[in-house]
Structures are given as C-alpha cells and as structure tokens.
Amino acid sequence: MSEDLESLLYQMVHHLSGIEMGTSSIEPVSETSYKLDDNRDFAIPLGVSNHHVHLSQADADILFGACYHFKKLKDLSQPGQYALEECVMIVGPKGVIEKVRILGPVRKETQVELTRTDCFKIGVKAPLRLSGEIDNTPGCTIIGPAGSVQLEKGCIVAKRHIHMSPADAKRFGVENHQRVSLELPGERGGIIQHVIIRVKDSFSLECHLDTEEANALGVTGKSKVRLVK
Amino acid sequence: MSEDLESLLYQMVHHLSGIEMGTSSIEPVSETSYKLDDNRDFAIPLGVSNHHVHLSQADADILFGACYHFKKLKDLSQPGQYALEECVMIVGPKGVIEKVRILGPVRKETQVELTRTDCFKIGVKAPLRLSGEIDNTPGCTIIGPAGSVQLEKGCIVAKRHIHMSPADAKRFGVENHQRVSLELPGERGGIIQHVIIRVKDSFSLECHLDTEEANALGVTGKSKVRLVK
Numbered sequence: 001m002s003e004d005l006e007s008l009l010y011q012m013v014h015h016l017s018g019i020e021m022g023t024s025s026i027e028p029v030s031e032t033s034y035k036l037d038d039n040r041d042f043a044i045p046l047g048v049s050n051h052h053v054h055l056s057q058a059d060a061d062i063l064f065g066a067c068y069h070f071k072k073l074k075d076l077s078q079p080g081q082y083a084l085e086e087c088v089m090i091v092g093p094k095g096v097i098e099k100v101r102i103l104g105p106v107r108k109e110t111q112v113e114l115t116r117t118d119c120f121k122i123g124v125k126a127p128l129r130l131s132g133e134i135d136n137t138p139g140c141t142i143i144g145p146a147g148s149v150q151l152e153k154g155c156i157v158a159k160r161h162i163h164m165s166p167a168d169a170k171r172f173g174v175e176n177h178q179r180v181s182l183e184l185p186g187e188r189g190g191i192i193q194h195v196i197i198r199v200k201d202s203f204s205l206e207c208h209l210d211t212e213e214a215n216a217l218g219v220t221g222k223s224k225v226r227l228v229k
Numbered sequence: 230m231s232e233d234l235e236s237l238l239y240q241m242v243h244h245l246s247g248i249e250m251g252t253s254s255i256e257p258v259s260e261t262s263y264k265l266d267d268n269r270d271f272a273i274p275l276g277v278s279n280h281h282v283h284l285s286q287a288d289a290d291i292l293f294g295a296c297y298h299f300k301k302l303k304d305l306s307q308p309g310q311y312a313l314e315e316c317v318m319i320v321g322p323k324g325v326i327e328k329v330r331i332l333g334p335v336r337k338e339t340q341v342e343l344t345r346t347d348c349f350k351i352g353v354k355a356p357l358r359l360s361g362e363i364d365n366t367p368g369c370t371i372i373g374p375a376g377s378v379q380l381e382k383g384c385i386v387a388k389r390h391i392h393m394s395p396a397d398a399k400r401f402g403v404e405n406h407q408r409v410s411l412e413l414p415g416e417r418g419g420i421i422q423h424v425i426i427r428v429k430d431s432f433s434l435e436c437h438l439d440t441e442e443a444n445a446l447g448v449t450g451k452s453k454v455r456l457v458k
Binding site for chain 1: 344345346349357388389410416417418419420421422423439440441442444445446447
C-alpha cells in the first residue's frame, strides 16, 4: 500500500472516530483504526539473534590483548550496534560453544546471551532476562586468542522483547516495559506471551527472538509479527 | 485432586448441564463443564522428543550387521514404543549429527526426525510432517558401526501433535486429524496453533513437541498443556 493511501486511510479513520488530526499522518491512531488494515497488523519486523557476547573493555583487553583493533563485520538493525569479525569460545562445566560472535560497541559489563539448548549443552543455568539485567546470573569462562576470563556473572537467555521509538510506542498504544503478546504467522505459528516493550529514542521498530525461538516457531528475519495487547 | 472427587464433579456437571450420564465417569463432558475445572484445563502431559531415527529392518541390517541384537534402553510413553541403546550418525551435505538415538520397533520405512536447527546444521531441508508421511522428503546418509545407508527420502521435522485414545478424543470433543491450538504455561508460554490430533486405540494421552520447541517455549517433559479449540 502506498504511503499516500495509508495516510488517507488514517485521515478517514480520524474523522470517523472524531479524533483531531495530529501533525504527522501516523499518530495518534486509535485501536479501531489499527484493526482496519490487515497489512498493518503484521507490521513489526522480526530480528533473530544467535548466541552472542557483549564485552567490557577490560575483558576485551584480556581476551584479545590491549590495543587490539577489532574489525566490524556488519551493522545491526538497531542504530549504533554492530557485529564484529571476532568470535570467542564459551565454556561451562559441561561443554563448549565455539565461535560465539562478539557484538559491539563495548559495554560496561560483559554479557553472554545463550539459547536454552546452549545452556543444557555447557551446563549453565542462565535465567530469562532482558539484556543488561545480569545481577544474580551465573558466569562462565570466555576464551579468546590472547587470554581467558572467568566471569562471575553475565549469562542470560534473552527475554522476548520489542524495540521501538517513543513515536512507535504512541502509535501502538503501549509503554516502556509493558508486557504484550505477539502473533506469529505460519504453520508453526501462534501467539507468544510476555513480550516486553522497550522504548528508547534510538530504537528502531523490531521484535527480537533468539534462533531457537525463531526455528521452533517457524519464523525468520524476514517475518513480520503482529502485536496483540 | 482425587479420582473420586473428579468423578463427583463430572457427575454434578452432567446433572447441571442436563446431559445423560455415560457408563464412564469421564465421558461425555460438555465444553461448559470442561471450563469448570482449572486443573483439568492444563490436563495434557507433554512429551519432548529429541532428534531420533526409526529404522527399517533392511537398513538396521546394513548399519549394524544382519542378526545384530539391539538392546532396549527404556520404554517410551506410547505403548510398544521404546528407545534403544544404539545410536547412529546422521550426515548431510553441510554437517554431521553424532549420537542420534534409534527408536524401536523397526518400521516399514526408515525415518529421520530432526529439529529445524539440525536441518540448518547438516544442510537438509526437511519439511514439517507428521510421522510416517515421508513422501517427497529429502534423504540423508546414516552411518552405523557396520555400514552406511544413503536414504532417498525420510527426513522430517515433526509436526506438533497430540496422541490420544478414542475415549480421550470424545472427552475433549475432537476428532482424528483435527487441528487444535495448545496453551503452554510459563514465562515463555503462549498459544501454539496447528497442533494435529492423532487418535488410535493404543495411544495414551500426550502432546509431542521437539526439544527445540520445548526449549523455546520454556516447557519440559514435566509440563502440562491446555487444549484450545
């Protein structure tokens, strides 16, 4: 559907529902108008994350040597985030995961994001957490080409979440930290619950699932999902 | 809840809803009565299947040698089905999966059940299918201690399904091959769609998901799920 047509539809809806027009054609949209457009319903792009590591500068220095120059592999969909060419090895009491990608930029604290299957494989009981919430999480050993780090904490399984800007949050009628459900299309589809809304100026609209969730639910990085409140 | 109490509740429900009592206390139960008991709602036990292989006698003879005597590891929940101590290696164009369990008894045709992640790992595009429906599926190579087999077909990703007896089907008000949805409890829970009902005299009540689905949805072999029509 063209943007003009979309804009026209919103205008019609606003007039019909008696809502005064905003300055932008995409806000505010009432829930009624939201239901009018099926294409718009499956509107949230899906981003699928494989297991990965965020490093602190101190840990990066130990693993790769001080002054090591990391090479960017590619930008990620969230502005300012990128994948590096470098990988590390993640080791737990029961096993090893080789070639785990490092994402940049460096963070205040090192964090290891695993799938549930990874956790069983290496024997680490990582809890379901939002990125950054690593208090009371188990550690693991990270092996790099120049050294190794024994983490005291930092292993999590990423909790399903949706990144969005404040404008998108307004458009969907949701707030930061709100729990919503998401409908996924296809033969392995369904409705997944307890998906956390994360609102920030710098976020672009995207739902994040890990590879295990995406494979189990038959969706990919090309899928679009529907927000259900 | 004790069986007596459960039976009494059903009798009350039957009287209240005007349904004539059957000979058994567990049938028939109207949808209204079904909703009265929350414990009963999450009533279907979950069985979680890791990747596995069913062998034909001919393929078993090639892989392990004619007259090889397989050793039973344990009985499975479906009557007459069991896991063997023996494993094989599954090989595709892009990789290998070691130690894939063989389930018995032998079948008419060899079948390899993989997770979607397995498929990516070994480079086999297995479709989502019910067990036994292997026409137009890709093959792979199976390696055993006495020889190897190049399958022409037989690789599938198991489609979500629920085994039940005719009595259970009547109790839940569903038919063989019907598609239903299932509600899964917990922090990674939700409602999964397109779950196929499989009715057979010998089946005991159990929903089957593969390890990837169970891990992604935060459930285990100890979980119970709720049928949603």
